[in-house]
Amino acid sequence: MATLTRVCGIVGYVGHRQALDVVLDGLRRLEYRGYDSAGVAMLDGAGGLAVERAAGALSNLEGKLAGQDGSRFTATSGMGHTRWATHGAPTDRNAHPHRDAAGKVAVVHNGIIENFAALRAELETSGVEMASETDTETAAHLVAAAYASGPTAGELTASVCAVARRLEGAFTLLVTHADEPDKIVAARRSSPLVVGVGDGENFLASDVAAFIEHTRDAVELGQDQVVTIDRGGYRVTDFDGAEVQAKPFTVDWDLSAAEKGGHDYFMLKEIEEQPEALENTLRGHFVNGGIVLDEQRMTEQDLRDIDKVFVVACGTAYHSGLLAKYAIEHWCRIPVEVELASEFRYRDPVLGRDTLVVAISQSGETADTLEAVRHARTQRARVLAICNTNGAQIPRESDAVLYTHAGPEIGVAATKTFLAQITANYLVGLALAQARGTKYSDEVAREFEELAAMPQAVRQTLSTVDQVRTLGRELADSKAVLFLGRHVGYPVALEGALKLKELAYMHAEGFAAGELKHGPIALIEDRLPVVVVMPSAKGRALLHSKMLSNIREIQARGARTVVIAEEGDEAVRPFADELIEIPAVATLLQPLVSTVPLQVLAAEIARARGYDVDKPRNLAKSVTVE
Ligand code: G6P
Numbered sequence: 001m002a003t004l005t006r007v008c009g010i011v012g013y014v015g016h017r018q019a020l021d022v023v024l025d026g027l028r029r030l031e032y033r034g035y036d037s038a039g040v041a042m043l044d045g046a047g048g049l050a051v052e053r054a055a056g057a058l059s060n061l062e063g064k065l066a067g068q069d070g071s072r073f074t075a076t077s078g079m080g081h082t083r084w085a086t087h088g089a090p091t092d093r094n095a096h097p098h099r100d101a102a103g104k105v106a107v108v109h110n111g112i113i114e115n116f117a118a119l120r121a122e123l124e125t126s127g128v129e130m131a132s133e134t135d136t137e138t139a140a141h142l143v144a145a146a147y148a149s150g151p152t153a154g155e156l157t158a159s160v161c162a163v164a165r166r167l168e169g170a171f172t173l174l175v176t177h178a179d180e181p182d183k184i185v186a187a188r189r190s191s192p193l194v195v196g197v198g199d200g201e202n203f204l205a206s207d208v209a210a211f212i213e214h215t216r217d218a219v220e221l222g223q224d225q226v227v228t229i230d231r232g233g234y235r236v237t238d239f240d241g242a243e244v245q246a247k248p249f250t251v252d253w254d255l256s257a258a259e260k261g262g263h264d265y266f267m268l269k270e271i272e273e274q275p276e277a278l279e280n281t282l283r284g285h286f287v288n289g290g291i292v293l294d295e296q297r298m299t300e301q302d303l304r305d306i307d308k309v310f311v312v313a314c315g316t317a318y319h320s321g322l323l324a325k326y327a328i329e330h331w332c333r334i335p336v337e338v339e340l341a342s343e344f345r346y347r348d349p350v351l352g353r354d355t356l357v358v359a360i361s362q363s364g365e366t367a368d369t370l371e372a373v374r375h376a377r378t379q380r381a382r383v384l385a386i387c388n389t390n391g392a393q394i395p396r397e398s399d400a401v402l403y404t405h406a407g408p409e410i411g412v413a414a415t416k417t418f419l420a421q422i423t424a425n426y427l428v429g430l431a432l433a434q435a436r437g438t439k440y441s442d443e444v445a446r447e448f449e450e451l452a453a454m455p456q457a458v459r460q461t462l463s464t465v466d467q468v469r470t471l472g473r474e475l476a477d478s479k480a481v482l483f484l485g486r487h488v489g490y491p492v493a494l495e496g497a498l499k500l501k502e503l504a505y506m507h508a509e510g511f512a513a514g515e516l517k518h519g520p521i522a523l524i525e526d527r528l529p530v531v532v533v534m535p536s537a538k539g540r541a542l543l544h545s546k547m548l549s550n551i552r553e554i555q556a557r558g559a560r561t562v563v564i565a566e567e568g569d570e571a572v573r574p575f576a577d578e579l580i581e582i583p584a585v586a587t588l589l590q591p592l593v594s595t596v597p598l599q600v601l602a603a604e605i606a607r608a609r610g611y612d613v614d615k616p617r618n619l620a621k622s623v624t625v626e
Helices: 019-033 060-064 116-125 134-147 156-166 266-272 274-281 300-305 315-330 343-346 368-379 417-434 440-452 454-475 489-502 515-516 541-556 586-609
Strands: 005-016 037-043 047-054 077-085 105-113 170-176 184-189 194-197 202-205 217-220 225-229 234-238 245-250 306-315 336-340 357-363 384-386 398-405 480-485 507-512 527-534 561-567 578-582
Touching: 005 019, 005 170, 005 184, 019 037, 019 060, 019 077, 019 202, 037 105, 037 170, 037 357, 077 105, 077 170, 105 116, 105 134, 116 134, 116 300, 134 156, 134 170, 156 170, 156 184, 156 225, 156 234, 202 225, 202 480, 266 274, 266 454, 266 586, 274 417, 274 440, 274 454, 300 417, 306 315, 306 343, 306 368, 315 336, 315 357, 315 417, 315 586, 343 368, 357 368, 357 417, 368 384, 384 417, 398 417, 398 489, 417 440, 417 586, 440 454, 440 489, 454 578, 454 586, 480 489, 480 515, 480 541, 489 507, 489 527, 489 586, 507 515, 527 541, 527 586, 541 561, 561 586, 578 586
Parallel strands: 306 336, 306 357, 357 384, 384 398, 480 507, 480 527, 527 561, 561 578
Antiparallel strands: 005 077, 005 105, 005 202, 037 047, 037 077, 105 170, 170 184, 184 225, 194 202, 194 217, 217 245, 225 234
């Protein structure tokens, strides 16, 4: 079977340092993007390319390199790759970089070349022998051919442009040629790529995390563009070779934000960073008494005319989207539908000029969400993106953007960006309410004040971490865990279950507690842990009393009840085998605190079971294919 390259980390460097060190450091920071295999390529000093590749984690590659003659890898330009594939074995042979037959061209790739079967057949007909089963290798042979003869002979940038024009699908390609040393050419379509601009050195990477240690000056590339870097600078063109003006930006977070800061895992650090992430999400979004988005290419009148909202997202972002519905319907009186992005366009949703599609994506590059956005735009709907990654594809293709500014999230399982997304959803709800006049400005200000108090409430919730960790160790041998919630507690229950599945590989399900009696109660057996997210006794008395009945029902059937409840909720205490107290906050805001213990619980159960919580098996942080 062919091996397609899905989500990957890519690093390229041309400068004055040892490229191997720079590239490996960069790959380490991008390992969250994939960890099936890794590889590097650089000039070998004898007119050829030195390449090393290894299946498995980056450490395997480092081990292989350590056992080698160091002089092969002393170049000051080179590139590397970490890969996450879904088809074909992650073997040494399929690992990137891939080369042409002469070993002069090396290519690393993120994405899928959709017409690779035709290209491969064409190459094989012309006598090329393939060394791997990958789509990527076709690009190496095509560049070699374009460089060898014809109108682009001897011109690496022009050769890459010519090849990029022939490729279909999504790709970021980095290409180097032994005959044009100290130069890397990259092409991008629908896959991430940023340039890092240094002093006498330049970088290419999937994500700024790879070069932030060296420079904060970056340049974002547009769709269908090619960039060439050397020591002196960078040059951007379209696929036809016409020069284009690229947009520089300064990265607003530093290296320490991308390091573990004394924690065993990034995820644990990211859980602790949540108060700060919320502060950063709120900052700058409430100015002169009103909600302000980061980018707005639609008018106030467009916002006023919205009569229907769709929220589209995947995974954890989808769970945050479920919460957007509660807030937007309540504040704006507009119907809201929340849909998994992967399902959205295939059922022909009813969209028009007055429909707002809110696309939520941490990475801003999730293919399912991106395609949902594109579909919405073809139907002339407006698109508002909520995103954590500056300049990513989804915000670029949207009419308005609110960035969550939560900083880099390295752990594959989303934590701080989930809380930031919930906050951003509420800001969008308030912006709509403000534009449509369903809330007076003093009401918007009051809601914002409540949001502004949430970082402190989350900080307080973090004091439950030790209790939850102890509980996690006790529950580590359970076969399954169920999660129950009502109203805004329901998406929290879904998220709690997803975290446990992702990290601890344990069967976990989230239910709306009212549904319990319609089926799931049959699952309850002796000592089965059931985590219950309790509504506020004061804010939601009716829901609270219904939830109390649900807890009684499951306890009577032998469940071990773990209850997340507001401090001072004495009514629930007798029914809680374990009670985790969270601060009392407004109803819509409770998910910002009730999620925290569930994140810690999943991480601790996973750790107790011996798993790497930053890199759960089979998962990737961002999935750039449908
Ligand atoms: C992947 C990740 C999830 C994430 C989802 C959506 O599946 O493993 O943690 O929630 O993608 O990612 P996005 O970047 O669009 O928020």
